[in-house]
Amino acid sequence: MMTVAMYLAVVLFARFHLDPLLMMLPIAGLLFIIGYVMQLVVINPFIARPEHSQFMLMVAVAIIIVNSLLIIFGPDAQAVQASYSFDSFALGPLIVDATKLYAGLAAILVASALFAFFRFAPLGKAIRACADNYTGALVIGLDVKKLYALSFGLGAACVGAAGAIIVLIVDVTPPLGPAYTLLAFVIVITGGLGSMPGALLGGVLIGLTEAMAGLFFTPSAKSMFAFAILVLVLLFRPQGIMGRKLS
Amino acid sequence: MIARLLHGVPRHAFALLAAVLAVLVAAPVFANDYVLTILILILYSAYAGQAWNILMGFAGQLSLGHALYVGLGAYVTAALYVHFGIGPWVGMPLAILISVACGAIIGFLAFRFGVGGVYFAILTIAFSEFTRIGFDHIDWVGGSSGLFLPVANYTRNDILLLRGQPVMFYYVILALTAVAFVICHGLLRSRVGYYWQAIREDEPAARALGINTFRYKMIAIVISAGMTAPAGVFYAFYYNNLFPEQTFFILRSIEIMLGPVIGGVGTLFGPVIGAFLLTGLSEALQELLTHVGLETPGAKRVFYGVCLLLVVMILPNGIWPPIARLLRLERRDPET
Amino acid sequence: MPALLEVTGISKNFSGLRAVADVSFTVPESAIFAVIGPNGAGKTTLFNLIAGVFAPNTGAITFCGDRIDGLRPDEVCRRGVGRTFQIVRPFPGLSVEDNVTVGALLRHPDPAAAMRRAHDILGRLDLFDKRRHLAGALTLPDRKRLEVARALATEPKLLLLDEVMAGLRPTETDRMVEIIRKLNTEAGLTILLIEHVMRAVMSVATRVLVLHHGAAIAEGAPEAVVREPAVIESYLGVEAV
Structure with a gap:
């Protein structure tokens, strides 16, 4: 999933010269939808299956995604050259690349938003309840299936954001x-x-x-x-x- | 002993098996080199899958690090050959021993500390990745730049040194696969086999029936690791080059388990059928793609992924059980 | 009669909660000994302590004169204690006969001999005709009997039955009572059972122990125990009259 996001960022940049950091939100949004749908269609029928069966399923999905990307983009590394790629800041005695600084700040932002969501938002609490006790969550009337799909979408969205951030630093290969x-x-x-x-x-x-x-x-x-x-x-x-x- | 192995096997199943074996033995007579290469590939994955199946299919412990034992088997024999000229058949016992020791260490740690299920799988990944990076830094075996066996155009087949033409390799891997099949059949019918299945189905219940589950899980991982090592020996002498990046990589481990998963985890025929279908079909696909001029490196893997996805979703027990029912190959009553 | 199982002063705490508190009792050879008590009284914990799932915090468990507390479940089984689980757990992916064969392999290492032994036991528990069925596909009464069969296959001297009659219809309960009685009289098997179904306990048990909040509050012959005020108050209350 992360590579999907990274490629998205690369493509958007190469085609339209859009900054990956600005594209973080749309990419995350798109991946949220992909994750949500994938969970409902592919994974949900598997909730009751044994762990290794679920694991194989994820392996299968990963193999398909990685190699589809390989077919589409080829095995060569792709990178993003932002306008500030060669800037750097001096923080006291330390010299920090601008890209790394921006990427780090963006990562902290996303992580705190996620933390706040799970701690304070009702939806976040509901998801945690599901993870804690499946039956209990069912009993108090939570739509567990929807919540699972939602959390999967959320996970995908975060990964998407992470992907958009990291293309600044790392070249992409499948x-x-x-x-x-x-x-x-x-x-x-x-x-x-x-x-x-x-x-x-x-x-x-x-x-x-x-x-x-x-x-x-x-x-x-x-x-x-x-x-x-x-x-x-x-x-x-x-x-x-x-x-x-x-x- | 032989009578015991045949006990309760339906007669027509035996006939079918003999027919398949006869076709495979005769195959080099009418198959060209290309087909032979594919058959070797198929038998190789059938063999490795069979070994993996002992641990997961019989005893229920999911290993995602079987590339570790393949790699150890490959590197030990290849290094002995390259550095000291020691032949693979002499090196193989040592390779098996080292694999067994590694399996025993992993098993001891995991089962003593009660690491099970997905956590056990992650532990096996951790160990194989650890070893992969480690081998990158052992200069004696070439490090990350690889270990190469001397290649020449062999006209004579030297079975003792495993140097020769594809036909020889074909018969070696066929023999290995056949032996593995018989061993697994015997294991499944033995006390150990029953105990493994009990542990796979429900460990606390197995314990309540007087089964020392720790001991039997150890036996499973040790046999599985030991049986996987010869696959590595074969790999090394067939391909003649070894890179830690490839031999120990996690995708290798996944490839090993694809056959049995698709064929049917815990069944005897599963790994074999799965290997035939997967390798056969994907080679056919690649051939087709090459013919229409679409040569893409990822196509084969996408196909693997789709196969795995479909089988896991539609036939969670693999494709062998329905075939077995169709052929009426379930076990008969011993009395009849 | 000599004591087969002797439990002296055992306790078990689960992070502050006292599940079993200083319980002592003796099961004489070839008795049918029942442990009763309301939900959460510590009956199943007591069973798990005897079967080796947990080690007791204090006290001793002696079986055939040897200490067995602290042994692993498989070691306890090998000494001659067979058990069933409250929530039945046969091996669902194995056939009925293979389920029982796994148990029989403990005393008969040869699979063929173990299978013959399994068939013998299945015949006694009316399961022989279903020996080829997958255990996971059986009905609840059949699964309960399969669980007893599997435990019997380990050839125990003492059989622990954890609510084998719970959830059964009256006719099925009678069938199970019949089986238990037959095992006791014909094979001379000592049985320790946990039960909720009072009717069954009264008809089959030779001796009863009542647990309440982890402690033993009464012990004796069934008719005597149900008349004790403490028992009526804590457990039987309405139901017994």
Whole structure:
């Protein structure tokens, strides 16, 4: 999904010279619709199926998307050159690329909006209730199916925003999708499924680990340490660092 | 022993199996090199799928990291051959041993700490990715720039060193697949097989029947890992080049499980049928696309994806069970 | 009669909640011992403690003279304790005969021998004709009997039955009572059962223990126990009269 968004951003930029950051919202909106529809049509019949069956389904969808992109855009990397691509700011002794700064700010904005939504908006609370207790949510009259589709759409929208942000920094290739999916997985499970502060903490932890490992060992081996952390977390705290204890 | 393996197998099922085997044995006589190449590919994925199926299909533990054992098998034997000239049949026991050890470590950690379901799957991914990046940095096996076996135009088939023409490779992989099939059949009928299925269906209930579930899950992962390693040996000597990026990649693991998932998880014929359908059809598709001049690298994978999607949605148990009913191949009463 | 199972002073807490509190009782050999009590009294927890699903916080469980508390469920089963689950859990994807064969393999490692043994047991529980059916496709009464058959296949000295009659129609209940009684008299099997259906308990049990809020409040012959004021007040109240 992320690569879809990244390609969308690239295409929009290449065709119309639209800034990816400005396009963040429309792209997120479009992906929301795609995610919503996909959940209702493809995934909803699978809610009651065993976990591995659902997992295979997602794998199938991912394979189709990634390789369709490969067919359409070819295997070469594509990039965006924004007008401020070569600007940089000096923050005290640090020099920061303008693109990275803008991208970082945008990411923080999206994350806080999401956090606020789940904490305060009634809809956000309803979604959390569904995740907590499926039957309970049904009993108090929530339209669980719609909420599932909604949260899937929301997830897709966030990924869309993330994709639009990251094209500023990274060139796009189709296999990037699975790589980011894996990274997201590692982060979320390390931090704790269903915990937003956990995801944040996981992100920082994994990011720091990779950076440190890249500094002290060789940069190409940095992901090894991320996976090592994942293994340790799975073994000793399978619910994640910030996750609630599983019953 | 043989009598026991045949116990309860319907006679016409046996005849059918013998017929399929006969066709496969005779295939090189009338198949050209291209068809042979595809048959090798099919049998290779049938073999690897069969090995994966022991862990997931029989014992219910979803592994998404089987590329790890393929890669270990490939790298161990290839490195021994390249550096010391040690033949693959000598290297294979060591490769199997190393795979088994890795499987045992992963299994011990996962099952001792009670990591199950999707978390187990993620753990297996983590281990195989960890190893992939690790191999990128082992210069002895070529690191990320790859390990190559010397290639020459072999006119003679040297079965001891696994150097030769496609026909030889074909018979090697056919033999491996046949042996794997018989082993799986035997396992499924044994006490271990019953216990695995019980664990797959309901672990707490299995425990209440006196089954040491930890021990039997360990047996499953160890056998599965050990059986996967020869697939890697074959891979190394057939393709002659190894890159960590390719051999250990997660897509490799997914490819291994596609056959059994499409054919039918937990069935004996599932991995074989799935491999034939998937590889056969996708090669046919590629041929077709090449003929109409549409050569696109992703088409095959999109096809994989669509196949997987359709089967998972329409036939959650794979396509073998309905075929089995059609052919009346369910097990008969031992008494009759 | 010598004691087969001896439970002394066991307790189990779940994060502050006292599910079983200092319970002691003795099940003599070849008895039919019933544990009754209102919902949430700790009956199933008590079963899980005996079967090894949990280890008790305090106290001891002795079976055939050996301590079994703290052992794993499979070890407890191997010592000779078979059990059923309150919410039946046969292996749904396996046939009825394979379900029972899995149990029989514990004492008969050869699959063919285990299968013969399974057929024998299925015959005794009126399930032989359905041996080829998938367990997941059976009706509830059949599944309950399959669960008993599977536990029997492990050839236990003590059988723990967790509400095997709950949800059954009266005729089915009578059938189950008949089976339990037959197992007890013909095979000499000791049975410990949890039950809600009072009619069944009264007709089949030789001894009854009443649990309330995790504690044992009465124990004795069924007719005597139902007359105790504490029992009537806490549990039987309206129903018993």
